[in-house]
Amino acid sequence: MGGATAALDYDAELMLRVKDGDASSFARLLEKHRLPVVHFLYRMVQQQAVAEELAQEVFLRVYRSRDTYEATAKFTTWLFRIATHLALNSLRDGRNERSQERLDERSDDMPALQVEDRRPSVEQSMVRQAALDEVRRAVASLPAKQRAAVLMHKYKEMEYTQIARVLNCSESAVKSLLFRAYETLRARLAHMA
Amino acid sequence: MKCPLENRQSSEILLEYSFRALNGSETEQLEAHLGQCQACRDFVDGQRAVWEALDGWEAEPVSEDFDRRLFQRIESEVFWWQRMWGHASLLLGYPALSVAAVAALLLMAVWLERPSPHGAPAPAPVQARMLQPDQVVEGLDEMEILDQFNHMMKPDSSATKM
Numbered sequence: 001m002g003g004a005t006a007a008l009d010y011d012a013e014l015m016l017r018v019k020d021g022d023a024s025s026f027a028r029l030l031e032k033h034r035l036p037v038v039h040f041l042y043r044m045v046q047q048q049a050v051a052e053e054l055a056q057e058v059f060l061r062v063y064r065s066r067d068t069y070e071a072t073a074k075f076t077t078w079l080f081r082i083a084t085h086l087a088l089n090s091l092r093d094g095r096n097e098r099s100q101e102r103l104d105e106r107s108d109d110m111p112a113l114q115v116e117d118r119r120p121s122v123e124q125s126m127v128r129q130a131a132l133d134e135v136r137r138a139v140a141s142l143p144a145k146q147r148a149a150v151l152m153h154k155y156k157e158m159e160y161t162q163i164a165r166v167l168n169c170s171e172s173a174v175k176s177l178l179f180r181a182y183e184t185l186r187a188r189l190a191h192m193a
Numbered sequence: 194m195k196c197p198l199e200n201r202q203s204s205e206i207l208l209e210y211s212f213r214a215l216n217g218s219e220t221e222q223l224e225a226h227l228g229q230c231q232a233c234r235d236f237v238d239g240q241r242a243v244w245e246a247l248d249g250w251e252a253e254p255v256s257e258d259f260d261r262r263l264f265q266r267i268e269s270e271v272f273w274w275q276r277m278w279g280h281a282s283l284l285l286g287y288p289a290l291s292v293a294a295v296a297a298l299l300l301m302a303v304w305l306e307r308p309s310p311h312g313a314p315a316p317a318p319v320q321a322r323m324l325q326p327d328q329v330v331e332g333l334d335e336m337e338i339l340d341q342f343n344h345m346m347k348p349d350s351s352a353t354k355m
Contacts, residue, residue, distance in 0.1 A: 039252035048253045056263050063267055135250045154247050189246045190239035
């Protein structure tokens with residue numbers, strides 16, 4: 001807990017340095033949070049190109065907001081609030097209709113099948129790919145807010161309180177979102193056990 | 194222990210148990226119940242299957258030029274201000290030039306305000322945009338940060354290897 005709190009203060013400290021004009025601190029924040037943000041957005045919108053475009057916008061907004069930044073919450077709470085907001089807007093705008101169609105066929109974003117001696121067999125790769133497609137479809141079937149809650153809970157290991165702050169709702173609302181989301185996912189994925 | 198599946202609120206404890214988020218005594222109590230309740234065992238098994246399935250969903254690698262593109266976007270946002278500042282600094286750095294510029298603007302304003310020979314309405318006067326001191330300071334800050342970004346964008350700089 002102490003280490004996590006120190007990490008929290010460090011990110012906010014870096015952002016305050018950015019506010020003071022230290023561009024290298026912005027680069028350090030980018031280095032630390034680039035992958036988590038892109039991966040979160042990728043799982044939200046399920047298109048790598050769109051995810052990277054949105055992630056660029058996230059960091060651009062972080063940079064633009066440097067003059068008015070105040071460390072009133074965890075830096076990651078603020079960061080993922082921006083990311084979630086952009087992802088929800090993107091989904092609402094229907095920019096990801098193509099991604100939904102492409103889930104029914106092989107996507108160019110997916111890695112090519114390997115046919116080498118030491119790699120899994122083609123059959124194993126196809127089975128794995130089919131399972132992956134099923135997971136992606138199941139997550140894509142969730143309403144946007146449930147999807148965001150699950151992704152933050154599962155992949156970012158955020159506590160209910162932090163997810164609530166990101167989604168600007170109550171902790172009980174987050175629990176409800178997660179309960180319903182996992183209920184849907186169990187219905188679709190429990191057979192994969 | 195009452196069956197958690199009796200209502201949604203109590204069934205949240207099954208999720209917590211699946212996530213290994215319960216304390217020792219809660220875990221012990223629930224596990225005693227799981228030994229007697231097939232429905233709850235199915236719930237937990239299903240949730241763990243979901244967890245494992247989600248674990249297998251690896252994200253794609255980020256493009257190698259992600260940072261470069263981001264810094265370019267930041268630079269382009271700063272650039273327009275730099276151009277404005279460039280024009281303003283030229284006037285501020287050369288008093289004679291600024292006097293000449295102001296005189297030219299005044300002459301243009303007088304010429305535009307002259308009565309129209311055919312009675313047509315005169316066009317609106319040209320509005321000269323003067324920079325305020327805080328805008329000048331902000332421009333200097335932007336230029337300083339831009340210099341730092343330019344340095345980081347150099348190919349041989351270790352800071353750009355993200």
